[in-house]
Amino acid sequence: MQWYTFGQMLAQIRIGQTAATPDGRAVIRTRGGLLWQGGRLGGTVVEVRDYLFSDIWTISEDEAGGPENEMREAHERREREMLVNQYEEVREDFLRDRRHTPGRET
Numbered sequence: 001m002q003w004y005t006f007g008q009m010l011a012q013i014r015i016g017q018t019a020a021t022p023d024g025r026a027v028i029r030t031r032g033g034l035l036w037q038g039g040r041l042g043g044t045v046v047e048v049r050d051y052l053f054s055d056i057w058t059i060s061e062d063e064a065g066g067p068e069n070e071m072r073e074a075h076e077r078r079e080r081e082m083l084v085n086q087y088e089e090v091r092e093d094f095l096r097d098r099r100h101t102p103g104r105e106t
Contacts, residue, residue, distance in 0.1 A: 001058055009057040010034075015072040019057045031075055 004012060009019050013029045018037060020026040026037040027046050034046040046052075 004057045004059065006052045006055055006057065009059060013059055015075055017059050017061070019059045021055045021057055025055075031071060 004019075013019050013034075015029050015031060018026055018028045025039070027034050028037045029035075032045075036042055036044050036046055
């Protein structure tokens with residue numbers, strides 16, 4: 001069983017997967033975001049609060065054939081494209097600023 005901090009869990013969880021804490025709180029990742037699963041907050045969007053950063057999480061394998069799983073690949077491909085685009089924009093801005101900084105050789 002793999003244990004994650006909150007930040008690590010956010011980086012690892014895939015659409016359709018559930019993550020849980022040892023005390024039984026659980027979240028599920030959907031295309032719409034991270035939702036609480038069960039309990040009085042069930043179905044509501046998870047608000048990132050300070051107490052979440054002190055929890056450890058496990059990620060369970062996703063349930064086979066769920067509707068969220070069918071769209072996973074397309075959604076993850078779109079996420080990667082957005083990250084690449086953001087990286088390229090920041091890189092271009094950095095290089096442009098570097099070229100125009102006085103005293104720097106190009």
